[in-house]
Amino acid sequence: MRFLSMRVAYKISFIFFIFFVFYSCSPTKYIGKDEYLLDRVKVKVDDYKLNRSDLKRNIRQKPNTRILGVARFHLGLYNLSGRNEKKKFNQWLRRIGEAPVIYDPFMTQRSASQIELYLHNKGFYDAQVTDTVFYKKKKALVEYYVKVGPVTRIQEVKFDDRRGRENLIAEESGLMANFRRDTVNTLLEKDASLDLDVLDDERERITKMLRERGYFNFSKNFIQFFADTTSVAKENMAKVFVRVVENAVDSNAYRRYFVRNISVNFDYDPMLTAEQVDSMYNMLYYNGYNILYRDKLKIRPKMIIETIQLQQMELYDARRVIDTYVRLQALNLFKMVNIDFREVESDGDVKALDCVIQLSPVKRQSYNVFLEGTHNSGNMGVGGNLTYNHRNVFRAGENISASIWGSLRKEQVNGEGKIFNTSEIGAELKLVTPQFWIPFFKMKDFRRNYAPKTSISFSYSYEYTPYYTRSIANARFGYLWRKANKKWRYNFDLVDLNYVLMKDVDQNFIDGLKNEYIKNAYTDHMILSAVFSATYTDQQVNVKTADYSYFRVNTETSGNFLSVIDGIAGSKSSASGTLNEKYYKIFGVRYAQFVKADAEYRYNWYINRANSLVGRLFVGCGYPYGNMKVLPFEEAYYGGGANDIRAWQARTLGPGSYLATEKYPNSVGDFKLAGNIEYRFKLIWLLEGALFVDAGNVWNINPKENRSGAKLNYNFFNQIAIGTGAGLRLNANFFLLRFDLGIKVKDPSMPKGNRFVLFDSRGGFRRSVFNVAIGYPF
Numbered sequence: 001m002r003f004l005s006m007r008v009a010y011k012i013s014f015i016f017f018i019f020f021v022f023y024s025c026s027p028t029k030y031i032g033k034d035e036y037l038l039d040r041v042k043v044k045v046d047d048y049k050l051n052r053s054d055l056k057r058n059i060r061q062k063p064n065t066r067i068l069g070v071a072r073f074h075l076g077l078y079n080l081s082g083r084n085e086k087k088k089f090n091q092w093l094r095r096i097g098e099a100p101v102i103y104d105p106f107m108t109q110r111s112a113s114q115i116e117l118y119l120h121n122k123g124f125y126d127a128q129v130t131d132t133v134f135y136k137k138k139k140a141l142v143e144y145y146v147k148v149g150p151v152t153r154i155q156e157v158k159f160d161d162r163r164g165r166e167n168l169i170a171e172e173s174g175l176m177a178n179f180r181r182d183t184v185n186t187l188l189e190k191d192a193s194l195d196l197d198v199l200d201d202e203r204e205r206i207t208k209m210l211r212e213r214g215y216f217n218f219s220k221n222f223i224q225f226f227a228d229t230t231s232v233a234k235e236n237m238a239k240v241f242v243r244v245v246e247n248a249v250d251s252n253a254y255r256r257y258f259v260r261n262i263s264v265n266f267d268y269d270p271m272l273t274a275e276q277v278d279s280m281y282n283m284l285y286y287n288g289y290n291i292l293y294r295d296k297l298k299i300r301p302k303m304i305i306e307t308i309q310l311q312q313m314e315l316y317d318a319r320r321v322i323d324t325y326v327r328l329q330a331l332n333l334f335k336m337v338n339i340d341f342r343e344v345e346s347d348g349d350v351k352a353l354d355c356v357i358q359l360s361p362v363k364r365q366s367y368n369v370f371l372e373g374t375h376n377s378g379n380m381g382v383g384g385n386l387t388y389n390h391r392n393v394f395r396a397g398e399n400i401s402a403s404i405w406g407s408l409r410k411e412q413v414n415g416e417g418k419i420f421n422t423s424e425i426g427a428e429l430k431l432v433t434p435q436f437w438i439p440f441f442k443m444k445d446f447r448r449n450y451a452p453k454t455s456i457s458f459s460y461s462y463e464y465t466p467y468y469t470r471s472i473a474n475a476r477f478g479y480l481w482r483k484a485n486k487k488w489r490y491n492f493d494l495v496d497l498n499y500v501l502m503k504d505v506d507q508n509f510i511d512g513l514k515n516e517y518i519k520n521a522y523t524d525h526m527i528l529s530a531v532f533s534a535t536y537t538d539q540q541v542n543v544k545t546a547d548y549s550y551f552r553v554n555t556e557t558s559g560n561f562l563s564v565i566d567g568i569a570g571s572k573s574s575a576s577g578t579l580n581e582k583y584y585k586i587f588g589v590r591y592a593q594f595v596k597a598d599a600e601y602r603y604n605w606y607i608n609r610a611n612s613l614v615g616r617l618f619v620g621c622g623y624p625y626g627n628m629k630v631l632p633f634e635e636a637y638y639g640g641g642a643n644d645i646r647a648w649q650a651r652t653l654g655p656g657s658y659l660a661t662e663k664y665p666n667s668v669g670d671f672k673l674a675g676n677i678e679y680r681f682k683l684i685w686l687l688e689g690a691l692f693v694d695a696g697n698v699w700n701i702n703p704k705e706n707r708s709g710a711k712l713n714y715n716f717f718n719q720i721a722i723g724t725g726a727g728l729r730l731n732a733n734f735f736l737l738r739f740d741l742g743i744k745v746k747d748p749s750m751p752k753g754n755r756f757v758l759f760d761s762r763g764g765f766r767r768s769v770f771n772v773a774i775g776y777p778f
Contacts, residue, residue, distance in 0.1 A: 027064075027072055027100065028138040029079040036103040038063045039139035043115075047148040055146065058114040061107035064098055065610040067681045067689075074098035074610065077684060096684045103140035108133065112144060123151045123193035150236045152194045152229070159183045160243040170244060170254040173349060175215060179244060182209050186242075194238055199225050202242070214256035214315035216341065216353060221245075222253060252343075252351060257316045260344060260352040262308070263290035266299060268336070268358035288312055298361065299333065303396045303434060307331065307451070308357065316341075316353060327451045328359065330482075331397045331434060336360040364391050372774060381422070383407030398433040426461030436479065452481035467509040468522065472634075473499040478531075489535045496556075498527040498634065499589070526591040527632055529558030545609075550602040556635075559593030559627055562586055583627045593626035596635060598672070602778055610682040616778045618674045621701070629704050636668035637698045639721065642773035644674060645694040646742030647723025649769055654698045656719045657709030659749035669698030671712050673720075676778060683728075690727040690740070697721050697748060709748075722746035724758075725768070729776075740771040 028037050041063060043055050064075040078097030081090040112129040119127035126149030134141040159180060170176050187202045207220040226241040265281075272280070277292070284291040286301040289308075307327045309320040321339055328337045338358040346352035370385040385405040393400045406425040436452040459474045478493030501524050510519055532555050539548035566584045583590050598620025605613040622631045641650030652660060655669040674696025683689050697719055699712035709719070727740035744763035746755050757763025
């Protein structure tokens with residue numbers, strides 16, 4: 001393994017050598033006689049409170065992309081190409097590289113004008129921007145100096161309620177009454193800067209409010225703002241007037257609409273005309289809805305009707321339209337969802353709409369085959385997974401999946417020469433239904449607002465190792481739901497049952513575990529727990545140019561229900577266990593009691609199209625009690641591995657400053673703290689690079705723990721392990737293969753004063769760890 005790590009280290013070193021060769025190539029190779037390479041762009045502002053990043057977004061000509069803020073890697077690739085543009089190799093280099101950015105004086109002037117315009121929109125009407133260009137050795141450095149000046153602020157806001165005859169329709173329809181009543185929610189605050197972006201947000205807010213109250217044709221263009229700077233006592237202040245346009249071109253823009261009829265086309269085909277639909281489709285009238293379908297009705301109408309948020313004979317509500325989109329898409333039954341409204345003739349002030357919901361179904365059955373190279377605790381292997389999916393299996397939106405998987409690995413065992421000595425095989429059956437199975441509770445509003453689902457799964461896995469064989473049977477029943485904005489998702493597993501049987505345990509292996517705390521994990525046990533988790537993310541689908549965050553919190557409790565049953569039944573405790581305590585059994589095995597909670601936060605900073613920075617913080621704690629004085633091995637926290645502290649193999653770090661001497665990695669704990677930061681950058685084609693720093697460790701809080709340095713105490717920060725390294729990733733969008741080389745910087749298992757090991761034989765490249773994995777680490 002050390003040979004493999006060293007070889008990979010040399011390869012990565014060679015790659016970085018080539019990297020700097022590219023950088024050392026003259027960046028001005030393809031710069032013409034009277035041309036200059038745009039080398040740097042700087043923005044200097046006389047107001048330190050102003051965000052320079054916002055100003056830089058308005059610059060129209062930016063230098064070539066740099067990695068680590070220094071190396072123009074992609075420009076170097078472009079410059080490697082020859083001048084013969086007909087050669088395919090040169091074409092390929094230019095395609096994956098980046099052409100030099102030639103300084104353009106016009107673009108500089110335009111950028112200065114754009115920065116001024118941006119500042120004017122933010123209320124700095126006296127802002128001035130000047131530019132200076134420095135030339136040196138075929139390179140140009142552009143500096144923009146921004147003199148901000150005073151900002152114009154809002155003295156007061158008035159919502160104009162003039163009642164001229166031209167605005168009579170808006171008055172009679174109730175639009176003006178809704179408009180005035182909602183002014184308490186305005187975004188325009190006294191003494192705030194006169195920001196056009198905020199004014200536009202206010203226009204959007206008013207429009208959204210009115211469209212949620214029946215005004216189907218209302219547009220934000222009907223909202224006007226006027227700023228008066230002449231009638232104010234103080235300088236750089238303004239009165240803001242918000243008005244509704246008095247004479248809209250379309251008088252129906254101020255009319256309310258109600259939904260008259262709702263039709264649902266279960267087999268929508270955009271290629272068919274209205275006449276063909278009438279002749280080829282069947283129609284069913286169900287609970288006031290018109291159902292259209294071809295040949296055979298494949299989905300029960302009740303399930304779709306319950307998903308639709310729109311109601312007949314109610315005022316049009318744009319919010320419910322969006323919710324209907326989200327709910328229908330969440331069923332995963334349709335490749336296209338479209339909601340169309342058509343105005344119809346009607347009497348009275350309130351107009352009528354007919355709604356047509358168009359649904360194009362996806363294929364009901366599919367299967368996936370997945371092969372992978374595995375890397376578990378530093379041991380290589382192969383594995384595979386076969387999954388079958390059937391959507392809408394009972395015609396009510398149910399999704400059933402069946403999976404089988406297996407893997408072969410090589411564990412490091414002295415004296416054994418087998419290629420693979422560890423194997424695992426398993427199967428899972430899972431059903432997810434949009435029906436919310438809670439007896440005695442109708443919870444109609446909850447179903448409408450949160451689109452809940454019920455999940456049931458059964459799985460079994462069998463693992464053979466040189467030390468033991470382990471069988472795990474799992475049964476799970478729970479609920480999933482989320483809000484319409486998709487930012488928060490919730491999961492509540494009411495029942496999560498794990499039945500673990502340890503067979504053929506090698507006594508020499510058990511005797512080699514010097515700690516009774518660890519020995520207790522290799523016994524038969526049962527885990528019956530309830531788990532609640534909530535996940536938040538503001539990442540936008542198909543948007544790769546924005547920062548986003550991710551947060552997950554998880555809580556779990558186990559064994560309390562079984563303990564109550566024991567108390568009622570008056571069960572007697574069994575013989576003492578490995579930690580000299582008495583315990584109870586259910587179905588012939590001991591059950592675990594514990595509480596556990598953990599949280600994880602990630603943040604992704606988008607720098608530019610080729611660079612990003614990602615950070616993660618994780619903290620978790622579990623506390624065993626009652627019938628089992630240690631956390632089960634499956635529930636304990638561990639450090640190291642391809643998605644954690646990558647300079648250590650999985651389950652070989654800690655706990656605390658303890659140095660494990662066992663043959664098999666067993667370093668787990670009750671408490672975990674970990675942090676990671678990773679700089680990611682694009683290289684060539686599908687290849688990406690990364691530099692990272694990982695830090696963290698696990699500790700035990702259990703009083704039964706007697707290993708030196710393993711318990712959590714006030715000095716825990718001195719036991720934080722630190723690793724660094726570099727990685728390469730092959731990113732094909734739908735699949736990412738990752739190679740990371742982790743290097744130890746600080747090893748808490750070393751004696752105090754000797755824990756920084758980067759430059760000696762106990763760390764650095766000599767003790768590096770090579771990780772292979774699928775997907776990003778976080």
